[in-house]
Amino acid sequence: MTFSSVKNKQRLSDSVQRIKPSGIRRFFDLASTMDNVISLGVGEPDFVTPWNVREASINSMERGHTAYTANAGLLELRQEISKYMKQRFQVSYQPEGEVLVTVGASEGIDLAVRAIVNPGDEVIVVEPSFVSYAPIVSLAGGVPVPIGTKKENDFKLTPSQLEEAITARTKAIILCFPNNPTGATMTENELKEIAYLVEKHDLLVLSDEIYAELSYDEPHYSFPRCEGMWDRTILISGFSKAFAMTGWRLGFICGPEDIVSAMLKIHQYTMMCASTLAQHGAIEALQNGQEDVSRMVTSYRQRRNYLVKAFDEIGLPCHFPGGAFYAFPDISPTGMNAEEFAEQLLVEEQVAVVPGDVFGEGGETHIRCSYATSLDSLRTAIERMGAFLERHKIN
Numbered sequence: 001m002t003f004s005s006v007k008n009k010q011r012l013s014d015s016v017q018r019i020k021p022s023g024i025r026r027f028f029d030l031a032s033t034m035d036n037v038i039s040l041g042v043g044e045p046d047f048v049t050p051w052n053v054r055e056a057s058i059n060s061m062e063r064g065h066t067a068y069t070a071n072a073g074l075l076e077l078r079q080e081i082s083k084y085m086k087q088r089f090q091v092s093y094q095p096e097g098e099v100l101v102t103v104g105a106s107e108g109i110d111l112a113v114r115a116i117v118n119p120g121d122e123v124i125v126v127e128p129s130f131v132s133y134a135p136i137v138s139l140a141g142g143v144p145v146p147i148g149t150k151k152e153n154d155f156k157l158t159p160s161q162l163e164e165a166i167t168a169r170t171k172a173i174i175l176c177f178p179n180n181p182t183g184a185t186m187t188e189n190e191l192k193e194i195a196y197l198v199e200k201h202d203l204l205v206l207s208d209e210i211y212a213e214l215s216y217d218e219p220h221y222s223f224p225r226c227e228g229m230w231d232r233t234i235l236i237s238g239f240s241k242a243f244a245m246t247g248w249r250l251g252f253i254c255g256p257e258d259i260v261s262a263m264l265k266i267h268q269y270t271m272m273c274a275s276t277l278a279q280h281g282a283i284e285a286l287q288n289g290q291e292d293v294s295r296m297v298t299s300y301r302q303r304r305n306y307l308v309k310a311f312d313e314i315g316l317p318c319h320f321p322g323g324a325f326y327a328f329p330d331i332s333p334t335g336m337n338a339e340e341f342a343e344q345l346l347v348e349e350q351v352a353v354v355p356g357d358v359f360g361e362g363g364e365t366h367i368r369c370s371y372a373t374s375l376d377s378l379r380t381a382i383e384r385m386g387a388f389l390e391r392h393k394i395n
């Protein structure tokens, strides 16, 4: 008898077989084989983490802080997070019990979903959106229910769209404003209309506010500030975007104690704790990083203003994004679909963008262009895209 009979068993779980790999990857694999590519593809800052933050982390290692921290994260870091969230976004969370330090916002999303979703529960995902939400819901046994926001509504979620998607099985809704990939933001009043429905239908909310600092026109209004929403919201955030710390893999969540302690239970078995040296850097980022954040925000705002106007001038209509670092122009005037447009643009002009359909409903005739890259690169990208559009005759 040989061991090959083991192969008759299905090796992979049903849930992992149901999800598709991220659609973003294919373009980067293609781009990495080409020379002279300008990438508007990646969703991460082009800034290096400010020196004082790197130095604080190096110093912590020199002092020998190389062991695990508390499962929920260093108390000092949680205290800083609590202070920061209060001062910056007017939301109050106790460092002990209501704040959890995670391995990126990514882990926060996964923990939040796993802590609240039972098999068959529906979770509304407001799309176009960050690519992880729907697969994470599926992996947890839930059913992602997409709502496609629309360009004519500035990619905001409307109350009527939400009300239509809610069923007796709806458990939660995932919101992300400022949004990846559209850059859309929502005002206090618009969020309050959503909050009314959340209360009426007894839902929970995962509010991914990782781009909160990158709000260029209006101050960010944090969802748990809406009346009645503190107790229903898991607020997800992190250091990757505003503090230019993507590679540090550090995020945090804030929420009511019962949900946070459930999330902590999963986190302590799956992660133990987030990286100790990253946590030491993050303390410095929160204590002394606000000026650097403002400097980067000023630069992103300038790039946004340039890019959206330039798209207009070369004939690509683009919604004006209030936050994050993405523009989401409409490529329907070219008659191509988003995948064709992105692939041909890369092959013919060596500009990498992401086709909007990978972000779900509502993204089909758009491309995501990240402006977390230098103004010089943006100018060259626009020249090349202009030439591309000339050749492909906009009608």
Ligand code: PMP
Residues within 6 Å of the ligand: 043, 103, 104, 105, 106, 107, 130, 176, 179, 180, 208, 210, 237, 238, 239, 240, 246, 249, 250, 251
């Ligand atoms: N949420 C959104 C909306 C994002 O765009 C990203 C990163 N692209 C994340 C979460 C994940 O961030 P992190 O690096 O903190 O895991």
